[in-house]
Amino acid sequence: MSAHIYRGLEGVAFAKTALSEVDGAAGRVTIRGYDLRDLAGKVTFDDIVGLLFQGDLPTPSGRDALAASIREAVTLPFAASAALSRAVAADPMDALRAAAAALPSPSETNAATAISLIGGVAGMITDHHRLRLSEITPPEAPEERSTAAFLLHGVLGRTPTIAQTRALDAYLVTMSEHGMNASTFVARCVISTDSDMVSALTAAIASLKGPRHGGVPGPLLHDLLAIGETSRIEPWVRAQVAQKKRILGFGHRVYKVRDPRAEVLAEAAGELAQTDKEKALLQFVQDFDAITSAVLAEIKPTHKLFVNVELYAALILHLLGIPADLFTPLFAAGRTAGWCAHMIEQHGDNRLIHPEVSYVGARGREI
Ligand SMILES: CC(C)(COP(=O)(O)OP(=O)(O)OC[C@H]1O[C@@H](n2cnc3c(N)ncnc32)[C@H](O)[C@@H]1OP(=O)(O)O)[C@@H](O)C(=O)NCCC(=O)NCCS
Structure with a gap:
């Protein structure tokens, strides 16, 4: 007997939950209704x-x-x-x-x-x-x-x-x-x-x-520090995509808009960044977000690849002085x-x- 195959169980619900609701189309997550x-x-x-x-x-x-x-x-x-x-x-x-x-x-x-x-x-x-x-x-x-x-x-x-x-x-x-x-x-x-x-x-x-789930932010920070400056972001992203590599911190199984958790963590990182160096790093990450979003929209227009939670997670943990591992x-x-x-x-x-x-x-x- 051959059953219908839902690869990656995409779109399959197997239980009810009252814990959280993730609305991938609206870009909204609620925890017990909040x-x-x-x-x-x-x-x-x-x-x-x-x-x-x-x-x-x-x-x-x-x-x-x-x-x-x-x-x-x-x-x-x-x-x-x-x-x-x-x-x-x-x-x-x-x-x-x-x-x-x-x-x-x-x-x-x-x-x-x-x-x-x-x-x-x-x-x-x-x-x-x-x-x-x-x-x-x-x-x-x-x-x-x-x-x-x-x-x-x-x-x-x-x-x-x-x-x-x-x-x-x-x-x-x-x-x-x-x-x-x-x-x-x-x-x-x-x-x-x-x-x-x-x-x-x-x-x-x-x-x-x-690295398709929680293993992203350490290697992502490594990428960000290696790119180093805004002028190098676009060629780097284009080279990654040309080599069929995924840009860490982008794409999500459920969100087909920006991950709302990215905005929450970007705001928290903004409050944390106080020195000129920290503010410059925040600006660089925001540039990486904007440039990568634009390049992915241009090269893969039908894929709906937006920033996920990990980009600003890596930033906030780094600003806190926490080692990447x-x-x-x-x-x-x-x-x-x-x-x-x-x-x-x-x-x-x-x-x-x-x-x-x-x-x-x-x-x-x-x-
Ligand atoms: C999160 C992730 C695994 C979800 O992917 P998914 O729903 O399984 O999507 P798929 O693997 O089916 O990918 C669909 C297409 O988008 C592309 N794609 C997905 N994420 C991409 C990314 N970050 N950069 C470039 N292309 C990406 C895939 O290459 C694929 O393209 P193709 O159809 O031309 O081969 C995926 O977006 C990813 O690997 N992102 C990078 C790792 C990451 O940030 N993970 C943290 C998630 S919170």
Whole structure:
């Protein structure tokens, strides 16, 4: 029997969700009914955790309680710490995957497990970074209680400014949840087998890593720094396209207009850029955005290739002073919230995810 083939499962819905809605035609994303443009810059990542797992934005004291619960989970179990030590020389995304796999399997698929995994991922990223620098994390200031401030402190090794914490919050909120995508689908597939949230998290981290999904911003920053000046952007883009290479940070399976997350992060980067050098870099990235959009529209007019979230994600993380190989782990830190919310949703109304393939191989062979 040959079934109709939906390559890449494009346009196929397999479940209902109340978590987020991605409108690819209008260029709009909402999380539990709130437009992302209204959330980012106004609420913190810890607020989004409350929104995803409790259904509503928490009160200030509720947010602080959530942040405290996340902070309790950043201290890793021995097996995960040992995995990080063994992976000290590894790429941070590989180390994160190894340490996640070493977490003990939780018995419950619920919000409490989700909170412990959000804290665990933050702890794994910062512990691995300090380990590879052979540095102990310096003591935190008492006001550094949010998850964004914790991450920045662990990565930068110093107390972040309010502006830096605000910018990382905007980034984590923006990355926290985004409908169905490869890593979220993977997480739901694992849970659909009645497996556990650590297994689903490990699989989701593995699938985020690829350069068609979350592995983009580090190499994209490398491209931007190599191009270096506005006059070299257009010839570079044309050469890439001529060699059939994809321009990182452009194109999206769902958005056929500009990715709304790009505007949110561009605005946050604009607030963060204060020195002449930072403002010049922001202008260069905006030039890259405009020139690449124009060249792609000219060369591939029917493909509808617009900027996606990763261009300004790379910029904002770079402006924060974060090393490029931590860009994808930090994406995972934010998206762990969305992954876990989808795991709980799948678990609550589960049907084993079991698509088909259409067999086109040989038949009737004899030995
Ligand atoms: C994100 C992405 C995987 C979505 O792609 P998709 O929906 O699977 O689209 P397809 O792979 O079917 O590509 C459709 C066409 O657009 C082209 N295309 C897609 N993204 C492109 C890009 N960034 N640069 C140049 N051409 C691109 C493809 O080459 C293909 O052209 P063809 O039909 O002439 O061969 C793709 O746009 C991409 O690889 N972008 C670059 C990586 C990136 O930024 N990823 C982060 C996503 S948030």
